[in-house]
Amino acid sequence: MALACVQEGVPAFGSESDLPPREHALELLRQMLRIRRFEEKCAELYAAEKIRGFLHLYIGEEAVATGAISVLGPEDAVVATYREHGHALVRGVSAEALMAEMYGKVQGCCRGRGGSMHIFDAKTRVYGGNAIVGGGIPLAVGLSLADKMRGEPRVTACFFGEGAVAEGDFHESLNLAALWKLPILFCCENNLYAMGTALARSESETDLVLKAASYEIPAWPVDGMDVVAVERATRRAADAVRAGAGPYYLEYRTYRFRAHSMFDPELYRSKAEVEEWKKRDPIALFAARLRAARMLDDADLSTLEANVREEVERAVAFAESGTLEPVEDLARFVYSEVPA
Amino acid sequence: MNGAATATAMRTMTYREAVREAIRDALTRDERVFLMGEDVGHYGGCFAVTKGLLEEFGEERIRDTPLSESAFVGAGIGAAMAGMRPIVEIMTVNFSLLALDQIVNNAATILHMSGGQFNVPLVIRMTTGGGKQLAAQHSHSLEGWYAHIPGIKILTPATLEDARGMLWTALQDPDPVLIFENTLLYNMEGELPDDADAVDIDKARVRREGEHVSLITYGGSLFKTLEAARVLAEEGVEAEVVDLRTLRPLDNATILASVSRTRRAVVVDEGWRSGSISAEISARIMENAFWNLDAPVERVCSAEVPMPYARHLEQAALPQVDTIVAAARRTLGRAGGPDVDER
Numbered sequence: 064m065a066l067a068c069v070q071e072g073v074p075a076f077g078s079e080s081d082l083p084p085r086e087h088a089l090e091l092l093r094q095m096l097r098i099r100r101f102e103e104k105c106a107e108l109y110a111a112e113k114i115r116g117f118l119h120l121y122i123g124e125e126a127v128a129t130g131a132i133s134v135l136g137p138e139d140a141v142v143a144t145y146r147e148h149g150h151a152l153v154r155g156v157s158a159e160a161l162m163a164e165m166y167g168k169v170q171g172c173c174r175g176r177g178g179s180m181h182i183f184d185a186k187t188r189v190y191g192g193n194a195i196v197g198g199g200i201p202l203a204v205g206l207s208l209a210d211k212m213r214g215e216p217r218v219t220a221c222f223f224g225e226g227a228v229a230e231g232d233f234h235e236s237l238n239l240a241a242l243w244k245l246p247i248l249f250c251c252e253n254n255l256y257a258m259g260t261a262l263a264r265s266e267s268e269t270d271l272v273l274k275a276a277s278y279e280i281p282a283w284p285v286d287g288m289d290v291v292a293v294e295r296a297t298r299r300a301a302d303a304v305r306a307g308a309g310p311y312y313l314e315y316r317t318y319r320f321r322a323h324s325m326f327d328p329e330l331y332r333s334k335a336e337v338e339e340w341k342k343r344d345p346i347a348l349f350a351a352r353l354r355a356a357r358m359l360d361d362a363d364l365s366t367l368e369a370n371v372r373e374e375v376e377r378a379v380a381f382a383e384s385g386t387l388e389p390v391e392d393l394a395r396f397v398y399s400e401v402p403a
Numbered sequence: 404m405n406g407a408a409t410a411t412a413m414r415t416m417t418y419r420e421a422v423r424e425a426i427r428d429a430l431t432r433d434e435r436v437f438l439m440g441e442d443v444g445h446y447g448g449c450f451a452v453t454k455g456l457l458e459e460f461g462e463e464r465i466r467d468t469p470l471s472e473s474a475f476v477g478a479g480i481g482a483a484m485a486g487m488r489p490i491v492e493i494m495t496v497n498f499s500l501l502a503l504d505q506i507v508n509n510a511a512t513i514l515h516m517s518g519g520q521f522n523v524p525l526v527i528r529m530t531t532g533g534g535k536q537l538a539a540q541h542s543h544s545l546e547g548w549y550a551h552i553p554g555i556k557i558l559t560p561a562t563l564e565d566a567r568g569m570l571w572t573a574l575q576d577p578d579p580v581l582i583f584e585n586t587l588l589y590n591m592e593g594e595l596p597d598d599a600d601a602v603d604i605d606k607a608r609v610r611r612e613g614e615h616v617s618l619i620t621y622g623g624s625l626f627k628t629l630e631a632a633r634v635l636a637e638e639g640v641e642a643e644v645v646d647l648r649t650l651r652p653l654d655n656a657t658i659l660a661s662v663s664r665t666r667r668a669v670v671v672d673e674g675w676r677s678g679s680i681s682a683e684i685s686a687r688i689m690e691n692a693f694w695n696l697d698a699p700v701e702r703v704c705s706a707e708v709p710m711p712y713a714r715h716l717e718q719a720a721l722p723q724v725d726t727i728v729a730a731a732r733r734t735l736g737r738a739g740g741p742d743v744d745e746r
Binding site: 140171174175177181183184185190193195198200201204206209210212213231232235236239243395396397400401 | 437463466468469471473474475476477478479480481482483484485486487489504505508509513514515516517518519520521522553554556577578
């Protein structure tokens with residue numbers, strides 16, 4: 064039985080979170096701030112109608128993408144959901160290319176064809192951005208299958224929300240990955256709401272770790288508001304996956320501070336609940352701990368904020384000055400352009 | 404291919420064996436190729452197509468999957484994006500609906516949606532078609548439906564040569580290719596040269612030349628249509644039979660050249676009439692060759708019912724030689740006999 068989280072002698076991930084060295088700690092803080100400030104700007108730009116379509120903000124969940132993706136190497140792969148700006152930023156997609164994508168400009172990472180929900184980047188091995196809940200999970204299994212068949216010591220980090228756990232793709236994919244011992248790390252981002260449906264109103268079993276354990280996949284819950292806990296748990300799991308242990312599964316318990324999308328009046332949860340969770344703001348929590356440990360002072364924070372602000376401003380300027388793909392190119396890339 | 408002086412030795416084999424040989428050849432030639440699907444290994448394939456391949460190539464490359472169409476098709480997509488060349492087998496087109504999300508929302512979209520960054524060199528094979536009394540959940544012909552979708556290619560090999568030769572070309576294609584094998588063809592015997600090799604996947608073929616009417620078809624209906632052409636010949640009507648071979652992209656040039664010459668067209672399609680590939684072909688003829696036509700385009704399709712089990716009902720639902728002959732006669736202004744084809 065792979066219910067490792069309750070096995071004797073195995074420490075529960077997330078319970079220990081000693082701070083990393085200062086330089087790395089500040090980098091984690093910076094990455095979370097980048098996501099937060101970038102997305103706050105996105106919300107503004109959405110109101111200004113610069114960004115259209117659907118826009119799903121990750122604000123409140125920054126510790127998950129930051130801690131998890133920090134431990135991956137350049138050869139690893141990331142598969143994410145339609146709430147993936149944070150994953151793309153931490154993975155190394157430039158804020159410029161990301162913002163230009165949301166502006167629908169040809170300088171965007173997908174030439175403006177994907178938009179907010181479909182961020183792809185070959186250079187950093189980001190295989191989407193997938194706006195079908197659960198739709199990226201089988202694809203991630205396939206990436207890891209290719210690695211396994213070629214003996215590549217790579218990890219595919221597959222992110223999905225807890226809503227995806229209700230989809231058949233989740234179950235089919237976990238079974239296949241476990242059956243074939245594939246090098247994939249399943250990263251469940253449990254923010255408690257599938258759009259507006261609370262976990263308890265959509266799952267008969269709300270302990271999502273048990274679901275993975277039932278497929279004989281080692282699985283742990285992690286405090287998703289604690290970037291250090293996220294990083295530590297992910298590193299251990301990713302190391303095991305890379306070493307050939309087969310798939311691992313982490314459930315990051317987190318919370319979305321903003322509405323599901325820009326059209327969501329949030330009728331399904333109380334303001335008090337949101338405020339309660341905001342007390343566990345991953346950025347504020349981490350900054351406070353760093354201050355207490357004398358790793359961060361006002362000047363450090365100001366510098367970080369200024370750098371991030373400048374990066375976001377650069378991204379907006381880049382997107383503003385970008386150009387639109389010529390309409391004549393509409394049908395390009397329906398099929399590959401095979402050199403003659 | 405072979406000059407008169409170097410007659411190639413011919414072998415008798417079935418369509419099934421031709422497909423198997425194509426898979427074996429691909430596995431031998433390219434180490435990135437592997438096969439996965441339900442019962443492709445230990446069982447030997449639901450239709451015995453892959454029999455013996457597990458023993459020859461091993462479990463790494465001949466992968467039995469759980470009954471998880473969405474997961475293993477999606478896994479094929481991911482593996483293809485990562486540089487492998489998977490052949491994914493789905494037992495029947497009806498089962499492929501369980502993987503429709505992966506095919507339509509991922510395989511077909513990712514190249515365009517990623518701005519050209521990620522192509523999906525995946526081949527999916529599946530059986531299609533009725534006639535074996537398998538009723539409404541194993542017998543439909545949905546290839547025309549798949550042909551609606553930009554981003555994928557749709558192949559319908561009818562001959563041994565195409566069964567043997569299309570797979571390798573599909574595997575060289577940088578984009579997703581779906582191959583539909585009509586169940587009734589597996590036992591068909593024919594001759595194939597010893598050195599049979601890859602064939603193109605973008606051109607229709609004239610399988611029988613004729614001057615009076617073009618009969619346009621593909622897949623399992625090809626042989627009924629050729630038989631209809633023989634019956635028509637007895638009446639002095641020389642029908643040209645066009646085998647589409649590929650439903651997406653459609654070879655407009657071959658279709659239009661034939662119809663412009665014969666001035667009459669019958670489209671034979673085992674799919675349902677409404678919103679079908681036959682409707683698309685008819686529309687293209689109207690758009691591009693209207694002034695060359697001497698008669699309205701006729702269509703012979705499956706009756707618009709879920710495929711029934713009872714043999715007499717199933718046969719009544721499918722295109723048949725006599726319904727094809729009758730449609731051809733109508734285009735020639737001849738007494739067509741009873742128009743049993745539901746309009």
